[in-house]
Amino acid sequence: MRLFVSALRKLAPRMATLLTFGLLAGMLVLIDVAVVATRGVGNAGPGRPANVLALITFPGAYNQILSFILGLGGLFAVIYGAAIAGSEWTWGTLKTSVARGESRSRYLLTTFAAIAVVLAIGVLFALVVGVVAAAIGATIAGVGLAGIGDRAALEALPEHFVRGWVAITETAALGFAVATLARSQLAGIGVGIALYFGETFAGLFLPDVVKYLPFHLATAAVGGSTGFAPVPSVTGPVMSTDTALVLVATWLLASLVVAAGFGERAEITG
């Protein structure tokens, strides 16, 4: 437990944490500002999406905000997981703990458990900021807040949140495993980003295979909506969200087993 609490204390003031969730929340606010600022511009024109105001119209705004967080959050999470795992090797802090007799796998898994908790708090923070910003935007745009207390939407929100958190945690685990294998922060982040966009690109050619890969599964587990994320939904038979969630959990566990197994056997030098 002391190791877990310590891992949380290490993550809280970290620039990677503040930047990841600050950026996510900041982008939500910026999008709402843009929606409000352009609300009267060319709404009737051809090619202009008629549902732009949906981003600030409750109760639909809840899902829009969550989709945005979970979509872009996948990319942010893989970078975040890689940054934290990679820095343990780059800074040599894993070495110091191992030399004190700490179990390598316990250290790595506890660090990841702390990452999962920080992700939950971060996503919740971004959601709250997004909702508040959308509410302010709705008020300014004159859309009204009638649906903000919609019972059905509010009841569905926790399940969507938990599914999304598991999905984001899976992508963070992937980054964590990649950086552990690479033993480097920069290499881990680079490979994590490459996997994210590589999977998107591969989806154009191998949709039946790619739908089982981590980022697409993460999207499917939260209902197939990608929000503003660049990962498109794979065409073809749609996987049930429950099946996708099970496969997401499998990827998550597999990533952690790989990271812990490699960490246990690795020669720690430098």
Added chain:
Amino acid sequence: MIDPGLALATRGLRKSYGSRLALDGLDLSVPTGVVYGFLGPNGAGKTTTMRVLTGLIHPDGGAIELLGRPFTRRDRHRLFDVGALVESPAFYPYLSGRDNLRALAASGAPTPARRVDEVLEVVGLRERAGDAVSRYSLGMKQRLGIAGALLNDPTLLLLDEPSNGLDPAGIVAIRETFRHLASLGKTVFVSSHLLAEVQQMADVVGIIAAGRMVREGSMQELLASEGIVRVRVEPDEVTAAAATLARLTAPDRVTPSVMEPGWISVQIAPDRTAEVNRSLAEVGIYASGLSSGNDLEELFLTLTGDAASTDPDGTFAGIDPSLGRLPSSEVLS
């Protein structure tokens, strides 16, 4: 069990990195309650030994005993009684010195919270403990690394170049701290290239070269029994002089210097210096320089065969041999 009186022992320790042999059957015997100086030229295997002893890498063969009990891959708990500083100190740069030690205390051996401030006091960092480590100087990071090694009040300390970056006052303070720890019955194993520092600090010395132990023993005995006499002759007389001196001692105790042409090192008691001079004179070779002593540096260079050099002529690559080390205590020149 190798020897119950030893705090640390290795037998036949082997480790390779690919085709490069880093440890070639290393035998170490570190008695309990001493400061042990672990010496060797660059690439001799000191850091590899440290990594193996702290479980960071796994040996290819051989046995290790830590504090009288076998230490293998499955015995990480044995390190709960060991404090270590391996290579450069490693910390989270964005956390303060105090928070780094708190984070370290959360791993490995259970450590009381008050211990953090105690070790900060010991290394003289209490005033700056709240500053981020990224703002620390090299010496301050080194002090923090030593504080981290002391955190669990270890029975055995393993320290890799602990004086790195320390100012003279810091070096003296650290030396006194180690001596004090040894007086309390703790064992301090110090890898260093600062020979003068080790000579002042260590009770026992081990010198390795090419992954093997070449000499180990108490500092006092080693320097007394392994005295060095250095003699200078004309470069074209070196072969004849070496043969004469070999008859006086033994062939493996006579080493012509490749770094300083004309100089020959003889492992012989310093009080036999006149005998060395006389034996050369008897065969018509007259020394133009003669020095004697039991300096650790002399002993180190003799035992490791000037292994610090990288070129066949015994110099660092690209450096003129004439810029090499000069005799430290010439009595005749």
